[in-house]
Amino acid sequence: MLSELKEQVWRANLDLVRFGLVTLTFGNASGLDRKKGIMAIKPSGLSYEKMKPSDIVLVDLAGKRVEGRLSPSSDTPTHLELYRAFRTIGGIAHAHSEHATMHAQACREIPCLGTTHADIFNGPVPVTRFLRRDEVERDYELNTGKVIRERFEKIKPLERPGVLVAGHGPFAWGRTPGEAVENCLALEKIAKIALGTLFLNPSGPLFPRYLLDKHFQRKHGPGAYYGQKKGEKR
Amino acid sequence: MLSELKEQVWRANLDLVRFGLVTLTFGNASGLDRKKGIMAIKPSGLSYEKMKPSDIVLVDLAGKRVEGRLSPSSDTPTHLELYRAFRTIGGIAHAHSEHATMHAQACREIPCLGTTHADIFNGPVPVTRFLRRDEVERDYELNTGKVIRERFEKIKPLERPGVLVAGHGPFAWGRTPGEAVENCLALEKIAKIALGTLFLNPSGPLFPRYLLDKHFQRKHGPGAYYGQKKGEKR
Amino acid sequence: MLSELKEQVWRANLDLVRFGLVTLTFGNASGLDRKKGIMAIKPSGLSYEKMKPSDIVLVDLAGKRVEGRLSPSSDTPTHLELYRAFRTIGGIAHAHSEHATMHAQACREIPCLGTTHADIFNGPVPVTRFLRRDEVERDYELNTGKVIRERFEKIKPLERPGVLVAGHGPFAWGRTPGEAVENCLALEKIAKIALGTLFLNPSGPLFPRYLLDKHFQRKHGPGAYYGQKKGEKR
């Protein structure tokens, strides 16, 4: 069932490792078949080296396992909450990648300091608040999804395809599992470059808003002209 | 004799290199068969590339070589002291990995700043005191083990599976040699992420204790639900 | 047509990835046949893994595509403006490499702090001004080339084979596409080493001008004696 989605999710999880975003088992990627209402996700705590496409677990949007013998990632309720909240996305990646996690632990949003950032994020990379004690002690993973949703109340998810959960690390998303992983990698690079920029210029250079708009729109806006046009063939 | 343990220890030593934790011959891993009271450890100063499982040296808990033609690691007395002190552990890894060593040299414990840390360490990564002159001049390696033991007087070893020896570097441990190496890798990542966090937020963000408890317990507590349940099959 | 140039440009683009200068599709390299007035450049947004020499697009100096089915890089007008402005160059590389981009985002030129720098750049690595709103909203990529040209009004391009575009990242060039990529790599290393130097010595050590002259001239001056003499055979 959904063998293509499982293959995509399997590959997305391996790409997290290949891109250096994941150490040991600190990360996971998922994909959603929105029509069927079924999510494919990495099994919990399984080593990436051993994982096969058939190990990918399928759960419905209520969190019930519908296929797979292994337990799904312990972050499953977070992923599900994000799919319920963000109707435009089809893939999610979570990692404890080094530099994005530094910002998440420092509880500092990443301001837009350059065009690398503006190509992907139409504004700062947001940070959630810390979860409260009661939110941690009960339904922790679900509530992690909820504080992200809360932080994005006025933000379109595909205009800021990632977030830093305070004291935890990044979640990124996209239209597909592959896009989610690419955004997770871009977020890591943006976080690393921001760190050095803030060292070299602590007061923060002023990156003009019109330049941010230009870069985001030339890739993602209605008149986007970056990349190959649809229908163009190699 | 104990060929499986020797194989595990051999692999653990190679993993130290594969994970980028060791440069030249600055590191070693060991494993203990607690029933037999015999430790398997890397030979001293031997290059990792040339090492074979049969080169792994066996010594008893008093430090007497019981098998192997090569001298055991010069850190052997440290490993033995830790096995005598910490009855729950079965593997030890030592490295001069870059970021953990930075903290060790700076004599700064690593505060728990996020969930990556909390998944492995139930509190700050401790730093030992410097050894005194007399402790260095006589039985230096044994005394290295003793200052670690002293620092852990009130700490359960598996709740903080690693330590920074002042002016030296990290020792990490676990139930097995493989787990010790994984904890050594996690410690290096935690140290690196902490460094950047302290740059971005020098006053130190407050990572709530209840979040630390949650993360440590969901992986290591009595009701742990991270990873695959025992008996679950692929 | 121009299959050798296309092969060189294809290889230069792959080298950007191999040298770790490019993440995802954030970078491009081009080459010019100055006699024919034709530039070969990477197609826009195409993944490096899939790219073949035959995918390289040919455009004339006015920007008209003369061969290739794919759209050329969206940075094409920047490359063309640089070839029109700098008559001595035959290759250009653009990347968002981490450390050069940190300096570009911080709007800090890279002072010459050592011989690694002096071997390649006969003075600081310049930073452009930010483009104005009107320059961004209309002919953005062309105007990116124009602010670089403006910044180099009194600088010979082969004496400073690279620049940092404010809030964006580095462009580097050379006599050939391969040389452009090498200069892009050297610029990244110089930027990284400068960052650490400024941390260790914030007031900036005084690197003597006569040492800068010596290093640049022994490699690039009329009496250059670095490398193999022309005609010398292996």
Added chain:
Amino acid sequence: MLSELKEQVWRANLDLVRFGLVTLTFGNASGLDRKKGIMAIKPSGLSYEKMKPSDIVLVDLAGKRVEGRLSPSSDTPTHLELYRAFRTIGGIAHAHSEHATMHAQACREIPCLGTTHADIFNGPVPVTRFLRRDEVERDYELNTGKVIRERFEKIKPLERPGVLVAGHGPFAWGRTPGEAVENCLALEKIAKIALGTLFLNPSGPLFPRYLLDKHFQRKHGPGAYYGQKKGEKR
């Protein structure tokens, strides 16, 4: 002639690249047959990928080429001066490795902050003074060797097997070309770890002299017990 030495020097040069110490052609290694008074060294500006053992150039201690069709490294006079000055060494490695070069550019010696350092260097890694204008303009490479010699007037070369040339980068040495490259790698690691240590503890923790003595002596002193004893067989 001296084919074994040429092979060793060839391998040492490739190891500089393999260990990540060299970018492009910024580095070189040499070896000396002290009995014959002949040095083997990398050819100037030749790419590492193309170099074969037969490309290694032989010169006598006066700098006259005695074998090889290529020009020797432009740093040849520096190497020769060091071999004349330091009678105990048989190999030299030079690189512009990132972190050692940061310290060299900052003109800051590397204090001994830990046992990784103490295992290799019996005291701080020294920095030379800047060369004067006249020393640069005439016999620059020879004078580079002379300022190193001057700095080591009261230091035994094998007790500090490396130096930082102000505004330039590291030179390291050892009994053989291979040992020189290993010391060059160790110096880079020491430099990197020192950088982070100084960030975490700017006032500088006091690493006790007795601990430095212990570590250096247990590896290099008369009663050294690190590594395998001579005559011990695998």
